[in-house]
Amino acid sequence: MSPELADRLSIFLVRCHPRRWRDRYAQEMLDVLDQHQATARTVLSLWASAVSAQLDPAYRTEALSPTRLRRAALITAVTLGPIVLMAGWLIGNDAWKDSHWHVGVEGGVTSMAFSPADPHILVTATSGSMDGLDTLWDVTDPARPKDLAGFEGGGPTTFSPDSRTVATVAFSGQPALWNVANPRKPARITTVPSGDDHILWGEAFSPDGRILAAAYTDRIYLWDVTDLARPRLLRWLAAPVTPVGPPPAPVPFYTRDIGFSPDGLLLASAAGRDQVALWDVADPAHAARIATLPGRGGFVSALAFSPGGKLLAGVGYHGIVTMFSLADLRHPRLVASLPMLVGRQLVNPCDCTEAMYTLAFSPNGRTLTAIADHPVPTEVNAPPYGPAPTQYARDFGFTWNVAAVPSVSLLGSFSRNVAACNGNSSLPLIAPDGRTVASGAPFSSFGVTVRTLPQPPS
Amino acid sequence: MHGKFDDLGRFADPSLLILTSLADGPKHGYAIMTDVAGFSGVRMEPGTLYGALSRLERRGWVRPLASAERRRPYQITAAGQEILAEQVTTMQQIVRVARLRTATAWGAP
Numbered sequence: 001m002s003p004e005l006a007d008r009l010s011i012f013l014v015r016c017h018p019r020r021w022r023d024r025y026a027q028e029m030l031d032v033l034d035q036h037q038a039t040a041r042t043v044l045s046l047w048a049s050a051v052s053a054q055l056d057p058a059y060r061t062e063a064l065s066p067t068r069l070r071r072a073a074l075i076t077a078v079t080l081g082p083i084v085l086m087a088g089w090l091i092g093n094d095a096w097k098d099s100h101w102h103v104g105v106e107g108g109v110t111s112m113a114f115s116p117a118d119p120h121i122l123v124t125a126t127s128g129s130m131d132g133l134d135t136l137w138d139v140t141d142p143a144r145p146k147d148l149a150g151f152e153g154g155g156p157t158t159f160s161p162d163s164r165t166v167a168t169v170a171f172s173g174q175p176a177l178w179n180v181a182n183p184r185k186p187a188r189i190t191t192v193p194s195g196d197d198h199i200l201w202g203e204a205f206s207p208d209g210r211i212l213a214a215a216y217t218d219r220i221y222l223w224d225v226t227d228l229a230r231p232r233l234l235r236w237l238a239a240p241v242t243p244v245g246p247p248p249a250p251v252p253f254y255t256r257d258i259g260f261s262p263d264g265l266l267l268a269s270a271a272g273r274d275q276v277a278l279w280d281v282a283d284p285a286h287a288a289r290i291a292t293l294p295g296r297g298g299f300v301s302a303l304a305f306s307p308g309g310k311l312l313a314g315v316g317y318h319g320i321v322t323m324f325s326l327a328d329l330r331h332p333r334l335v336a337s338l339p340m341l342v343g344r345q346l347v348n349p350c351d352c353t354e355a356m357y358t359l360a361f362s363p364n365g366r367t368l369t370a371i372a373d374h375p376v377p378t379e380v381n382a383p384p385y386g387p388a389p390t391q392y393a394r395d396f397g398f399t400w401n402v403a404a405v406p407s408v409s410l411l412g413s414f415s416r417n418v419a420a421c422n423g424n425s426s427l428p429l430i431a432p433d434g435r436t437v438a439s440g441a442p443f444s445s446f447g448v449t450v451r452t453l454p455q456p457p458s
Numbered sequence: 459m460h461g462k463f464d465d466l467g468r469f470a471d472p473s474l475l476i477l478t479s480l481a482d483g484p485k486h487g488y489a490i491m492t493d494v495a496g497f498s499g500v501r502m503e504p505g506t507l508y509g510a511l512s513r514l515e516r517r518g519w520v521r522p523l524a525s526a527e528r529r530r531p532y533q534i535t536a537a538g539q540e541i542l543a544e545q546v547t548t549m550q551q552i553v554r555v556a557r558l559r560t561a562t563a564w565g566a567p
Binding site: 030032033044046048050052053 | 486505506508512516
């Protein structure tokens with residue numbers, strides 16, 4: 001049974017208890033359900049509880065009547081019917097396939113990227129500059145990932161479109177380019193000498209691989225990397241991002257995003273406190289900001305262009321996905337605002353920076369998937385019941401049908417525990433195939449979880 | 459001695475686990491679930507938990523304390539401690555007999 005369906009049935013079944021029972025226990029039970037990952041067992045236990053309470057004289061406000069018996073029978077039918085249907089559906093559908101491995105380096109995973117050419121090759125970056133390490137993995141068999149090679153790096157880390165180059169960060173804090181054409185023998189090409197001593201939080205290659213955008217706290221640098229060994233600075237753009245949260249712990253920069261449109265004419269970057277800056281980079285040497293798109297509260301954690309380049313989606317850290325139409329570049333238009341709801345609440349309702357996000361259109365552009373990762377409530381993590389429960393965060397995934405924008409509909413949602421550090425979220429990433437998902441645990445050496453998403457209903 | 463537990467039927471085990479969990483101090487619903495999972499490995503579901511809690515409360519073996527927002531802690535009562543002690547004595551007796559008999563069956567000295 002999908003966790004989403006189990007959650008819904010559980011809440012429904014709490015309401016199926018007699019009024020006297022609900023007045024006394026419903027709020028407590030809903031609180032427990034908020035913290036508990038509902039399964040078919042949860043649903044069955046609540047069904048038994050509801051039927052039992054309906055028949056219990058202590059909660060009766062009237063004599064046991066045919067009405068009450070009918071109600072108990074109705075609860076049974078409504079509860080068990082979907083379970084039988086779900087069982088049939090699950091048999092014919094892909095289940096989640098999880099794998100988990102330890103990166104095994106102190107500092108945890110701060111950035112990841114799948115190879116565009118081969119979604120089975122994953123690069124993970126641990127820690128930040130100064131002491132980080134990039135590792136190339138072959139995850140063809142997620143249960144037995146192969147450690148192909150490691151090299152000097154850290155977050156951010158990204159592949160070039162031809163998958164032959166990785167841009168990461170050198171110990172000096174500047175962008176570094178590595179030749180990974182042979183992933184078992186990565187070779188340093190060069191360190192890009194920007195001279196900027198702010199934090200490098202994002203890197204992106206243009207679709208033709210000729211431009212590298214390197215985003216720092218205040219500026220974005222556009223480098224011509226046609227000759228990878230000799231990057232040439234084309235232009236820098238004033239693009240300050242506003243730190244969120246009190247010092248000394250402002251927002252984690254690796255949750256921001258930057259990316260080129262599929263035709264390479266536009267660049268989108270997280271900006272300000274909750275905005276997306278859109279840049280015209282058709283002529284990179286004269287690149288200029290053409291629009292500033294408003295977010296829906298909170299810094300922008302992830303961005304994605306649709307494969308056709310007509311839509312730009314972003315997600316803020318509260319968990320609201322905004323989608324803009326780029327049909328008229330002079331006037332980008334908000335076409336959808338999609339809340340990621342768990343129950344009746346946004347996935348990250350607090351004004352804090354706990355959640356991490358990833359966002360991706362399917363390769364055919366017909367669906368958009370957003371995944372939020374959030375720490376499991378503290379009490380689950382409370383010692384001494386570890387180690388297993390102390391290591392989990394939860395991914396909440398949502399897939400929308402965006403084939404006929406502005407008409408957008410939620411196709412399905414799911415949630416799943418993934419490895420994480422105690423009390424922290426995990427860093428999710430969707431592969432170019434749209435179905436493979438990796439979640440890396442920062443702040444710890446709990447490693448990476450790789451799994452395949454279920455096929456959303458069409 | 460254990461007649462008082464008999465009419466709890468299939469809820470007898472969850473009731474015992476809940477009383478054991480509350481023996482070292484008040485806890486709210488989810489804390490009971492994680493505590494029970496920690497010391498017994500039994501993953502109690504919310505329906506089972508509240509089914510048993512409501513029966514224990516009705517018998518006066520646990521009492522609810524003032525709730526903090528939606529979370530209401532429960533405390534074991536003196537009567538609850540008494541019934542828990544009785545149950546533990548009964549279980550110790552069962553364990554003693556079981557050990558003796560299995561030792562005989564296995565031919566141990």
